[in-house]
Amino acid sequence: MNEILEQPAVIAASGKLTLPLIESLLSGEALIIRVANFTRPATCRLIASGLQRAGYNDYLNAPTVGRIGMSFFETGGKQELVDHYFRTAIPNIEILRKACEPYQSPIDVFRCVVDEIWPKGANLQTLSDRKMFVGLSRNMRPGASLLAHHDMLARLAPHDREANDLHMQMAVNVYVDVPEKGGELLMWRDEISDAEFLRRRGSNYGMEIEPLGAPDIVLKPRVGDLILFNARKLHAVASSSGSDRLTVSSFLGYRGHKQPLTFWS
Numbered sequence: 001m002n003e004i005l006e007q008p009a010v011i012a013a014s015g016k017l018t019l020p021l022i023e024s025l026l027s028g029e030a031l032i033i034r035v036a037n038f039t040r041p042a043t044c045r046l047i048a049s050g051l052q053r054a055g056y057n058d059y060l061n062a063p064t065v066g067r068i069g070m071s072f073f074e075t076g077g078k079q080e081l082v083d084h085y086f087r088t089a090i091p092n093i094e095i096l097r098k099a100c101e102p103y104q105s106p107i108d109v110f111r112c113v114v115d116e117i118w119p120k121g122a123n124l125q126t127l128s129d130r131k132m133f134v135g136l137s138r139n140m141r142p143g144a145s146l147l148a149h150h151d152m153l154a155r156l157a158p159h160d161r162e163a164n165d166l167h168m169q170m171a172v173n174v175y176v177d178v179p180e181k182g183g184e185l186l187m188w189r190d191e192i193s194d195a196e197f198l199r200r201r202g203s204n205y206g207m208e209i210e211p212l213g214a215p216d217i218v219l220k221p222r223v224g225d226l227i228l229f230n231a232r233k234l235h236a237v238a239s240s241s242g243s244d245r246l247t248v249s250s251f252l253g254y255r256g257h258k259q260p261l262t263f264w265s
Ligand SMILES: O=C(O)CCC(=O)C(=O)O
Pocket: 138, 146, 151, 171, 172, 173, 184, 185, 231, 235, 236, 237, 247, 249
């Protein structure tokens, strides 16, 4: 049973991702979908220690954010980094899978579930026949915030058809460890053009949170949550204190109901 929370446009469900939930995001009825207990919290704790043991390195272009794997965003579209990204894509999927052992990687499970519920199925995104990486794990350490941004594949691969025919890019995160204080997902309802975003962020990877005013949605994730949202909306992560905030993530691409959904990081 779905239950509408006090905050409009957040739809919460328990345990199970369903087709109607994805549809509510695609129609704009929901801005955020939260599936509680997608991964059991006890399992998350063990996966969290596996991820910490595997070890986090900082983003190339967001030095306060730790990650395992490489996001396509880090390439900034530069050929050398794009080549590195594709060379390491499948090995990085394997590193994440191994870090979760003996448990299943929550993003592997997510990929299966989406393939099972979406009529046209779902698969790993390719660009010019090269398979993309998926399953990036982020570590927001105490005191670090993720600046406000929107995510847009086309900016990074302007000449690739598969990056330019998306109707919607959704962001997907499973929350493996969540600090007691802070670490909320913040979202603003209004969209800005990518040109305006690039102008306002300047040389930074995102925009400062404070000057944007109060977010329209403030959502504190719980361990085990699967949260999906429209990544075209400006979003950010509030800083936290105490412990690390660990997620495993994917983007989910939609190109109409007659096309498969696609995954990448
Ligand atoms: O960690 C989060 O809650 C959201 C991170 C983010 O910006 C994304 O998944 O696109």
